Amino acid sequence: MENQGFPKSCRLLDSSAYEDVFNKPDFRISNKYILILGRKTPMGSARLGVIVSKKNVARATARNRVKRVIREAFRTTKSLLPSCDLVILSRKGLDSLDNEKCRACIDELLEEIKRKHSTE
RNA sequence: UGAGUUGGCCAGGCAAUCGCUGUUGUUUUUAAACAGCAGAGGAAAGUCCGGGCUCCACAGAGCACAGUGCCAGGUAACGCCUGGGGGGCGCGAGCCUACGGAAAGUGCAGCAGAAAAUAUACCGCCCUACAUGCCUUAACCGGCAUGAGGGUAAGGGUGAAAUGGUGCGGUAAGAGCGCACCGCAUGGGUGGUAACACGCCAUGGCGAGGUAAACCCCACUGGGAGCAAGGCCAAAUAGGGAUCCAAUGGUGUGGCUCGCACUGGAUUCGGGUAGGCUGCUUGAGCAGACUGGUGACAGACUGCCCAGAUGAAUGAUUGCCCUCGACAGAACCCGGCUUAUGGCCAACUCUUCAU
RNA sequence: UGGGGUGUCGCCAAGUGGUAAGGCAACGGACUCUGACUCCGUCAUUCGUAGGUUCGAAUCCUACCACCCCAG
Numbered sequence: 001m002e003n004q005g006f007p008k009s010c011r012l013l014d015s016s017a018y019e020d021v022f023n024k025p026d027f028r029i030s031n032k033y034i035l036i037l038g039r040k041t042p043m044g045s046a047r048l049g050v051i052v053s054k055k056n057v058a059r060a061t062a063r064n065r066v067k068r069v070i071r072e073a074f075r076t077t078k079s080l081l082p083s084c085d086l087v088i089l090s091r092k093g094l095d096s097l098d099n100e101k102c103r104a105c106i107d108e109l110l111e112e113i114k115r116k117h118s119t120e
Numbered sequence: 121u122g123a124g125u126u127g128g129c130c131a132g133g134c135a136a137u138c139g140c141u142g143u144u145g146u147u148u149u150u151a152a153a154c155a156g157c158a159g160a161g162g163a164a165a166g167u168c169c170g171g172g173c174u175c176c177a178c179a180g181a182g183c184a185c186a187g188u189g190c191c192a193g194g195u196a197a198c199g200c201c202u203g204g205g206g207g208g209c210g211c212g213a214g215c216c217u218a219c220g221g222a223a224a225g226u227g228c229a230g231c232a233g234a235a236a237a238u239a240u241a242c243c244g245c246c247c248u249a250c251a252u253g254c255c256u257u258a259a260c261c262g263g264c265a266u267g268a269g270g271g272u273a274a275g276g277g278u279g280a281a282a283u284g285g286u287g288c289g290g291u292a293a294g295a296g297c298g299c300a301c302c303g304c305a306u307g308g309g310u311g312g313u314a315a316c317a318c319g320c321c322a323u324g325g326c327g328a329g330g331u332a333a334a335c336c337c338c339a340c341u342g343g344g345a346g347c348a349a350g351g352c353c354a355a356a357u358a359g360g361g362a363u364c365c366a367a368u369g370g371u372g373u374g375g376c377u378c379g380c381a382c383u384g385g386a387u388u389c390g391g392g393u394a395g396g397c398u399g400c401u402u403g404a405g406c407a408g409a410c411u412g413g414u415g416a417c418a419g420a421c422u423g424c425c426c427a428g429a430u431g432a433a434u435g436a437u438u439g440c441c442c443u444c445g446a447c448a449g450a451a452c453c454c455g456g457c458u459u460a461u462g463g464c465c466a467a468c469u470c471u472u473c474a475u
Numbered sequence: 476u477g478g479g480g481u482g483u484c485g486c487c488a489a490g491u492g493g494u495a496a497g498g499c500a501a502c503g504g505a506c507u508c509u510g511a512c513u514c515c516g517u518c519a520u521u522c523g524u525a526g527g528u529u530c531g532a533a534u535c536c537u538a539c540c541a542c543c544c545c546a547g
Contacts (some may be wrong), residue, residue, distance in 0.1 A: 006139060007152095049431065060165090060449050075139065076436085093442050099436085101343065 006075045011087060012049035021087045022050070027116070029109050033094045033102075036109055037087045046081040052090040056095045062095040069099055073106040081110070082117040 025037040028064055041047070050067050057063045068089055088106075097105065 051431085061447095064198070064437090064449060067432095070140080072436055103436090 006071065006078075010047055010078065012047055012090065013085070017085065018049055018087060019049075021085050026084070027113075029112055030091075031105065033091050033108065034092060035089045035111060036113070037089070038084050040058055040084045040115065041083070046078055046083060047085045048078075049085070049087045052094075053086060053090075056090045056092045057095040059095070065099070066090060066094055066102065069102045070106055073103055073110065077107070077110050079115075080114055082113070086113075 012021070021037050021039045026037060026040050027038045029036045029038070046055075048071070050070050052063045053068050054063070059068055072090075094102065
């Protein structure tokens, strides 16, 4: 169980990294509550950026909770993912789910990424 | 038992595994690894007040503007807190209270009502050796009605509000016109630091209505902007062309004037741009017991260091226990206020029943 | 995080202490064979919420709620 860490090298650190993903996404996957943009990178492990807007999740405690759940889901499945930059955006109503459902919701999408990658 | 008032306390705990941030130590490839320690709140919230800090002048003067407004104290300061006074609410414990000035001036009061701030008089009441008519009488006298002139403010009705209240005397009818009691005002006395209080004394028949969260007057307070402040480093604002205006001018973040500091300014052509570090946590700090004070609080002593992120850190899973865990997440920092919210404890009040 | 602003009928709105204008929409009626146009009428238990000041508050004061804008 190495590779379960979540150091800074596995995060998107400045706005230019986010810009790249937004401008030229190689794939996008979504369901009712979450949208994932992804861009393939040549080397290293996957990197994550999270955007949870005040408009979609109004209260600060709920925003923090959602972000933690997303990071946790990414951290535990990171080693199985291809090397790419991901930006996970929340949609309206995400805060109405409890932690378990929210986790399931994200895992579903990450599974899809894994499947797509393995078929290529 | 039920209902309520006030004050205080806590904010699930423990263990294991995997992760995040800071810091200390060790190792080395100077960026990581390992180990230890620390890691959101009572409201972190709303941004409603007050400060610290930073720049503008070292924050100055006058006007304007804004705020505060019973008294005394506390505090760095406050619109906060404590104690007290007046008024109001509640059976009570208690709670609420923008609570200075209306004889400095200006304004406002719809509808209703006679009249809305000037004192007057609609329905009334009363008087007249005034006029007319009628009744009565032999006639005068007398009575009634209407009008005229006058005296009244008792009663009626309107309104949120109508020029002290009740009683007795008095009168043509009435009226603080007089008296008693109550209320009010002024001056004094006593108590209290004071606000104010008084079953104290004297004087005044009572003249001055309401509204200042209307303008205003009085007293006190306030310069402006805000960490996206500001500072440092690298780079850059360079240099140049054209036009216009002007040295009692222009700029300096606030409304005006002064003062102070700096200094030509505006438009346009073309050219260039990149961020990082710091501020950033030791402070009106926290804990303990002591002293002074009714209390807010203050003083001295001992001990402690207790988040500092910056695409933004506290989570996930499992086990055990209990009452099965509400509101909610720091972004420069403090003191308050307000709002959201789960539970526990203590004191007190009312009520039901029992003794 | 800081600074500023706005809430009045379904929509746009006037009102700055004394019965809350107006337009669009909606509804009912008239005109028409039927529609459109036009004409007439109806529509605010209360001005975002809760307290207070006042005889009286959309308006003045205080607290809160919601929404919008600006600053990298």
